[in-house]
Amino acid sequence: MKTLTETMRGLAARSPWIYRINAGSCNGCDVECATTACIPRYDVERLGCQYCGSPRHADIVLITGPLTARIKDDVLRVYAEIPDPKVTVAVGICPISGGVFRESYAVHAPMDQYIPIDVNVPGCPPRPQAIIEGVALAIDIWRERL
Amino acid sequence: MKFFKIFARNLIQGPSTIAFPFAPAWTPERLRGRIVFDLAGCTGCRACEQVCAGGAIRFDKTPQGLRFMMWHNTCVFCGLCTFYCPTKAITQSDDWHMAHAAAHKFEMAIREVIPYTTCSVCGLKTLASAPNPVGVVPPFSAEEIEQHRQLCAGCRKKAMAERGATS
Numbered sequence: 579m580k581t582l583t584e585t586m587r588g589l590a591a592r593s594p595w596i597y598r599i600n601a602g603s604c605n606g607c608d609v610e611c612a613t614t615a616c617i618p619r620y621d622v623e624r625l626g627c628q629y630c631g632s633p634r635h636a637d638i639v640l641i642t643g644p645l646t647a648r649i650k651d652d653v654l655r656v657y658a659e660i661p662d663p664k665v666t667v668a669v670g671i672c673p674i675s676g677g678v679f680r681e682s683y684a685v686h687a688p689m690d691q692y693i694p695i696d697v698n699v700p701g702c703p704p705r706p707q708a709i710i711e712g713v714a715l716a717i718d719i720w721r722e723r724l
Numbered sequence: 725m726k727f728f729k730i731f732a733r734n735l736i737q738g739p740s741t742i743a744f745p746f747a748p749a750w751t752p753e754r755l756r757g758r759i760v761f762d763l764a765g766c767t768g769c770r771a772c773e774q775v776c777a778g779g780a781i782r783f784d785k786t787p788q789g790l791r792f793m794m795w796h797n798t799c800v801f802c803g804l805c806t807f808y809c810p811t812k813a814i815t816q817s818d819d820w821h822m823a824h825a826a827a828h829k830f831e832m833a834i835r836e837v838i839p840y841t842t843c844s845v846c847g848l849k850t851l852a853s854a855p856n857p858v859g860v861v862p863p864f865s866a867e868e869i870e871q872h873r874q875l876c877a878g879c880r881k882k883a884m885a886e887r888g889a890t891s
Binding site for chain 1: 739740741742744745749777778779795796797798799800801820821822823824825826829832
């Protein structure tokens with residue numbers, strides 16, 4: 579006889595919800611993230627994922643942008659609201675290294691000095707397929723953590 | 725009636741969703757993807773370092789030689805390095821499968837060293853880089869490239885003059 583927690587865990591493992599944080603991105607990566615959900619050609623919801631509007635419902639976090647100085651505190655606050663276990667995916671080269679904004683006074687890249695990042699998806703912006711690949715990697719990590 | 729039309733069309737065309745990640749995805753022929761570096765063709769001119777938009781390419785001097793470093797995680801795939809490379813030692817492949825676990829962040833790099841050698845004519849310490857073939861008439865043969873690799877800058881100039889070539 580399975581306990582309720584185990585049952586819930588089994589159900590949750592099949593449908594991680596995605597939440598998207600824009601940490602000062604140029605919107606290139608955001609468009610590609612929206613593409614994965616809104617265009618039937620890519621359709622990230624086949625993997626059981628769904629974009630959600632509240633950080634409190636999220637399991638997988640997609641972060642875009644180089645973490646600008648102005649938005650840093652807000653990003654950290656929103657990130658802290660996401661319940662554990664969570665998997666963080668850095669979409670685009672900005673959160674990974676700073677990309678073209680590297681060594682600028684206005685950005686706090688790389689992001690992994692503030693937020694633990696699990697999966698990197700490099701690209702400027704990455705293809706929708708590459709984002710789906712990254713989300714698939716994140717789902718594997720998330721199932722291990724659950 | 726319009727519904728039946730769309731229904732019939734969809735039945736014939738099948739789903740528009742691509743099968744990736746459960747099957748390989750279609751890649752455009754000229755997609756600008758992961759950078760590929762060919763050490764044998766590099767002249768060490770450092771033009772790629774100058775033009776790199778994301779600062780992904782860096783050269784530095786090591787005791788072994790001139791080290792070429794390229795970090796994929798800050799490359800914007802603009803293609804400037806491939807455009808300005810005189811020998812096309814840097815090219816862009818159509819590989820876009822670059823999602824990786826963050827622990828392997830710094831393994832996503834190219835590190836190659838153009839070694840030092842001694843000039844086969846005057847014995848001077850020099851880089852064993854490939855000669856720059858731009859505008860050389862007649863063009864370099866494979867053996868000539870290997871010969872020039874063992875020469876210092878001065879002896880290369882002399883060899884070019886003796887060859888009757890303009891560059």
